[in-house]
Amino acid sequence: MKAQAVPNPVRRLGRRGFLARLAIASLALPFLGSLSARADDPPRLDPNNPAAKTIGYTEDASKVDPKKEPLFKPNSRCANCTFFQSAQAKGDDAPCTIFANQVVAGKGWCRAWSAKA
């Protein structure tokens, strides 16, 4: 049985071509790292999620109609709710202790809102 030759990238691309591609790949590595970090971030809670709908979660508290949501208090939003985990916030989003493994929008709101102490 004859062994197949393993392609040699240096020979195929030439020394300069190989080094150029190696340099480009090394420049891209930090960006690939940030992409994988994003992939590990918990997803944002979908307002159409059945549990979210049950407690009237919305991503924008300014659109809540107080006549339809009697529990809504002026200026209440996720960012000033006791369940909003501000210490773990990334941008405007942070985990909410009510919705495990998901983040909610800081300007969101739901009927479980409780003023941060």
Ligand code: SF4
């Ligand atoms: Fe936002 Fe608080 Fe409702 Fe969580 S419990 S979704 S932080 S208002």
